[in-house]
Structures are given as structure tokens and as C-alpha cells.
Amino acid sequence: MAEQLQALEALKGDAGFKKEIEFETKLRALLAEYGYSLPNVINLLDPQASRRAPAADSRTGTRKPRQVKVYKNPHTGEVVETKGGNHKTLKAWKAEHGSASVES
Structure with a gap:
């Protein structure tokens, strides 16, 4: 705990x-003044960022269940x-x- 306090004091x-x-x-004050948030700024600077992030999550989901096929012995x-x-069989x-x- 004392080491953490010393590290914090060094950072200050x-x-x-x-x-x-x-x-x-200053950035947060400016954003608040104009009614923006950090995600708005990220979207302005890199519009593709919001499209890339969810794509990785959707691939980790389960795949579509297989369709039941019916076979009849001729x-x-x-x-x-x-x-x-x-x-x-x-x-x-x-x-x-x-x-x-x-x-068939």
C-alpha cells in the first residue's frame, strides 16, 4: 500500500x-460545451471503428442449427x-x- 502511494506521488x-x-x-470540458461524448469523437475520427468492434462478437456466437431432412426408403x-x-439407417x-x- 505504501509503495502504491509513493508511485502515485511520483506521478503527481x-x-x-x-x-x-x-x-x-480541457477535452472533456470542450466536449461538454458542444454536447459531444467520447464515442461521438471516436466515430468522427474513425467511422469504421464502430463497425469493426461488434463484428468480432457476432462471430463468437452459435451457428445456425441444421435443418432437419426427411428421407424415405423407396x-x-x-x-x-x-x-x-x-x-x-x-x-x-x-x-x-x-x-x-x-x-431423391
């Missing part, structure tokens, strides 16, 4: 830090509903009757 005496604080204070009339092609039908026959 730093001329560069004082200039940064002064700049930020010889027995049996029906199989599946979301993928890795279905045991469907594979057996394709091996027995051919993929083109089962897919």
Missing part, C-alpha cells in the same frame, strides 16, 4: 502526467428424419439402394 510530480491530465480535462416406405448424413439404405435413389 511528473510533468508529462500533468500535461495529460490537463489535456483530458422400397419399404420407411421414413428417417435426420439433421446430418451420419445416420446409421440412412447409411444402410444408401449402401443397399444407392445414394442417388435415397436422396
Whole structure:
């Protein structure tokens, strides 16, 4: 805790830090005077910034669920509903009757 206080005191005496604080204070006062916020300024300086940030978030979401497909055995009339092609019965039908026959 004492080390943190010493570091803070050292920063308060730093001329560069004082200039940064002064700049930020003046900038915020100017923005308030004209009714702007920091996001408004960022959008003015870099209009693409707001479009780039959400794009990364949307890609991390879940993907669209697969559509259920219905297959009917052309010889027995049996029906199989599946979301993928890795279905045991469907594979057996394709091996027995051919993929083109089962897919149609």
C-alpha cells in the first residue's frame, strides 16, 4: 500500500502526467460545451471503428442449427428424419439402394 502511494506521488510530480491530465480535462470540458461524448469523437475520427468492434462478437456466437431432412426408403416406405448424413439407417439404405435413389 505504501509503495502504491509513493508511485502515485511520483506521478503527481511528473510533468508529462500533468500535461495529460490537463489535456483530458480541457477535452472533456470542450466536449461538454458542444454536447459531444467520447464515442461521438471516436466515430468522427474513425467511422469504421464502430463497425469493426461488434463484428468480432457476432462471430463468437452459435451457428445456425441444421435443418432437419426427411428421407424415405423407396422400397419399404420407411421414413428417417435426420439433421446430418451420419445416420446409421440412412447409411444402410444408401449402401443397399444407392445414394442417388435415397436422396431423391
